[in-house]
Amino acid sequence: MRRLKNLLPASAFNALSALGVGLQEIRLRADKPITVLYKGKKYFLSENGLTLKRNSAISVSVSDVRSAFLNACQHSVHSFAGQLADGFLSPDGGIRIGVGGTAVTEGSKVVSFKDISSLNIRIPSEIKNCSLPAVKYLLSPIRNVLIVSGPGGGKTTFLRDLIYQTSLLRNPPNVLVADERNEISGTEGGAARFDLGDFCDCVCMADKIFAFASGVRTMTPDVLACDEISMKDLPSLREISADGVKLFCTMHGDGPVDIESRGTDNFAGVFERYVFLTDKNMAGEIDGVYDEKMRRLDA
């Protein structure tokens, strides 16, 4: 919460400080009320806390959003050029801020943003042992795992804990985390904010392709973990798996039917286990563990 102090108006920060665990997202939109995602549900934020009444919500102005953006960049927009080109900021410690506004382009390439109109502040969470119910299907022996859910479904939280659980094995593997947006490790000043165990190396803020290629060569991991893969990453992941490196990955998806509709042949030779998460009750809840033939294992 301390890291949010400079991003929010004082009244909003005070109201949020009183909330316990469960805060997932804070959205600032210019000339609109602040909205919050808390335990999977959307609320407005008033001085007294969460509310469904728009009239009592705290609103932020254009200059408030601009000020929050500058504070998130620590008044160093130029230092975040690479991230802004992808439409986000990762100031420190795992917080990821999606940026809405007018893109500044050079040719067809986005180089920055101006006239910031909205910020989506995603709050990372660490839920120890959230992957425990699935561990026996995933780590005995270590399998290539794909974690699937919709946005905000708890994939990164689950992945983080799964990496930690591997460090507790009798023969713990070396895990290389390709942490493109610094969300998995939350590395700040060289130290990971989240506990990934004692056998983990992180390559932060670099493209997955770089981590796949040089990270695997130089860090010789037993397991490669990365977040939010897409279909076009599958050929590279198949090659890495063929070299004997295990994979822990996450992907946006809507359940077994959705994955099957993308063609199970595409995933063949890559993933051996699929973990589907749901946010029906709370983010990160395991909806099912499936094998490579999409047969449910934890029924």
Next chain:
Amino acid sequence: MKIVLCLIILCASSYVGFTVSGAYKRKVRLYEDLLLFCGRVKSQVAYFQSRLVDILAETDSGGAEFRRLCSETKDAVASGRNPLLDASAVSEICGVSLSDGGTIAGFFEALGGSDGKNQQAVISGYENIFSARLTAARGELKTKGGLSGKLGVFVGLFVVILCL
């Protein structure tokens, strides 16, 4: 007793004169420091994409006024203060006019506010402004600075002579 009083008057008058003269020297030093800082920031932004707090933290040379501005800005960035510096506060710290204070406050406010390429252009603009102000400050030091010191001594001597 009279001689002691005359010495005190002479010293006080000379002190005032040299203090006024010192203010012109400090103004020259301030704009020299700001110009050097502009060059440093441009290279840090272009080659290292260094964060503003890091650039300010590494700035340990320069006159007292400039170092205080850097320290205040660093604290303001860390605390999320907006704006970073107030024009009247800058004017008081640096002993410059409110207008000049606003320009210097605007410079620190502009740092880090846009992408690298834009930053280079913005800082170059302020370099031109500070360069012009430095030339003017050096001119003032030459004409008024030396004169102030001498005037202080002469006024003191004049009063001493009158007293004696």
